[in-house]
Amino acid sequence: MTGAALGDVLYGFTGAVLGVSDIYPGVVALAGLITAGLTVVGVQYRDVPGGEWFAATMGLSNVWIAGALVTVLSSNRTALVLAEIVMTGCSLVVPVAWTAFVITYVGLDWMSQSWRLAALFVPPLVGIAAIAATPLTKLYFADVAVVHRPDGISVVSTPPGILAWLVLAYVFVLLVVGLVLIARLILLRGLFSRQASWLLIGTMPPFVTVMLEPAGVVGEEHLPLAPIGFALMGLAYGYGLFYHRLFDLSPGTWRLGTGVAFEGLSEGLVIVDTHGDVLGCNRSACERFGWERSTVFGRNIAEFDAQLSGAIGRSEPTEFRMDGQWYEVNSSPITDARDREVGHVLVIRDVTERHERRQQLEVLNRALRHNLRNDMMVVSSRAQALEDRYDDPMARTIVDTATDIVEMADKARAVEESLRETEGETQDVDVGPFLGRLIENVCGGDQDAPVAIDVEPGLSVRTDESLLMIVVANLVENAIEHGIRDGMDADRAPVRISADRVLDGVAIEVADDGPGIPQSELDVIERGTETPTSHGRGIGLWLVTWGATRLNADVTFDTDDGTTARLVVPDR
Known part of the structure; x- marks a missing residue:
């Protein structure tokens, strides 16, 4: 079947179902x-990125549709020719404007500059100039003739010239590029995939209908199908x-924001491929190491920084010193789909202050823990x-x-030794015997220790036993x-330890009937800082808090009736 015959079949089907000559003006008006x-x-x-385009x-599509409406409402040759010129010009400009919309909407930053987007319109504008010069040249229109259809509607026949084919090929390429950019959003399978899906669905009807005539599927004597495509596009959009x-959650804002974050981070960022060749670096990395982007891009990082090269692929952070600074x-x-x-x-961070603070703490800790302890x-x-x-009370x-x-x-020594390592060794801890050993250590083997233990038999948890x-x-x-x-209830132990299974691990409670931990001390722990006027009496609660954090545990204190400390330790 030839293209023209297929066009006749399409119009025959449309006419049979819709009565094109009667309904077409209504469809065009609806699209408008x-x-x-x-x-x-x-x-x-x-x-919003993409909103203007x-x-x-x-707006240009609306002008295109207005031209189509003229073709069915007027039989004046001048009006028909002008409408055809308007529709042809819009058919060249609308795809370019749509491509500019897609480029800015998805946040293709390097192409979003005004002069680059303006450059996209040069070939269509050349085509429009050739259309305007049709009486003098046949570069775009080989001929212009009015064809009278049997149903009384007149249409303009404009066989394309060589320039028309070139500009149409350019427009086709832009449309394909825009569709590819939208498809990439869909493949991300994230927040923007549904938005992109409806953009793709909405773009296909006008894209297909516009290409039917150049492809020879629809003859020039038929009414333009583009308005029908625009109506479907409008519904999908x-x-x-x-x-x-579509615009409330803009991928352009997300992409541009990612770029700003990449450049604005105080940490240095360097992107390398599997061979170690530099594919990108942010401003902080360049300033920190004295690089020029034009000289490092594409080069292997080992050529100008062996220490960074040695850090590639390591699961643990790597530290090194350069020019008196610690990094x-x-x-x-980076993985693909x-x-x-x-x-x-x-990711390169300057940790010089952390090193200096660690050094200061080590010196102070040694002075307090060793020298002061020995003197005391x-x-x-x-x-x-x-x-x-x-026998002096003083x-x-x-x-x-x-x-x-x-x-x-x-206790300070215990803190230093327990929290020094990044990750302790985990093992299955049988809670009952564990608490028995703990009481023996705390009470020095005293059989009459005022402590009662209530543990569910066989209760265990996988965690760092020494830190627990x-x-x-x-x-x-x-x-x-x-x-x-003095004066406490003799029927129950002053200190009670219980342990039970909870959803994500084990809960250990230590309860006593004392006056309760002062709220001021709990406030200090919750706030996370001490001041000269607001501080604790020792380091015991701090040690509990730091240790619980390292165990990924939650610790809470109830001081309404005595003190009940509840430690929820998850399986690790």
Whole structure:
């Protein structure tokens, strides 16, 4: 079947179903109303990426439709020819405006500059100039003739010239590029895939109907099918606008924001492929290492920074020193849709202040934990000797105070040793025997220790046992120290430890009947900082909090009736 015969079949089918000559003006008018409404919407969203070009595309489409309406409502030769010229010009400009809309909508930043978008219109404008010069040249229209159809409607026949084919080929390429950009959004399978799907669905009807005549499927003597395509496009675009937030959630804003974040981060970012060749770097990386982008792009990173090269692919952060500064590098793999590794992102942070702070803390910790502890032990032994010789209560006070300082120093050592490593070794912990060992350690093997344990048989949790021991031991020590007092209920132990299975692990509770932890101390822990006027009495609660964080556990305190500390430890 020839293209013209297929066109006759299409029009025969359309005429049989719709009665084209009768319904066509109504279809064109409906398409005009829809595109006019979408033009208004585009103007309202003109500040959103793609909004202005969407309005321009819909507005020009409306002009195109107006020309089609003239072809069915007028038989004046001049009016018909002018309408044909308008429709042909719009058929060249609308696809370019639509492509500009897609480019800005998806956030193709390098093409979104005004002069580049304007350059896209040069070939269509050349075509429009050739159309205007048709009486003098046949570059675009080989001929212009009015054809009278049997149903009384007159149409203009304009066989294309060589320039028409060239410009149409250019427009076709732009349409394909725009469709590819939309399809890429769909393949992302994320927030914008539904929006892109309706853009693609809406674009296909006018794209197909416009190409029917150049492809020879529809003859020039037939009425233009483009308005019908625009009507379907408007319905699809409208659905995308109102049901999938076409402009409320703009991929252009997301893409542009990603670019701004990439450039604006204080951390250095370097993108390399699987061979280590540099594909991109942000401003911070260039300034930090004295690079020029034009000189590093495409070169292997090992050529100008062996330490960064050595960090590629490592699962743990890498630290190195350069020019008196300390840097930490994290390497993250880049994978494609098939989960194949195609490169790496290197994130470079200046951690000089962290190193200096760590060094200062190590020195202070050594002075407080070692020097001060040893001196306090000397003070304690001398004060004990004085008490034994003279039975002086002031000597007893000195001994108690020195003992408290030594115990605090021991806790500081436990904090340093327990929290030094990034990740402790996990193992299955049988909670019952674990708590038995803990009480023996805390109470020094005292069989009459004022502690009761209630544990579900066979209860276990997979976690870091040594760190869990420190956390729970501090809770128990605090309960024993502050929860035992005269006049207490003799029928129950002053300190009670219970453990039960919960949804995501094990809950351990340590309860006492003491006065309760002061709210001021809990406020300090919740706030996360201490001040000279707002601080705790020691480091026990801090150790519990830090340890719980490392265990990914939650710790809460109920002080309404005594103190109940609840530690929920997840399986790891």
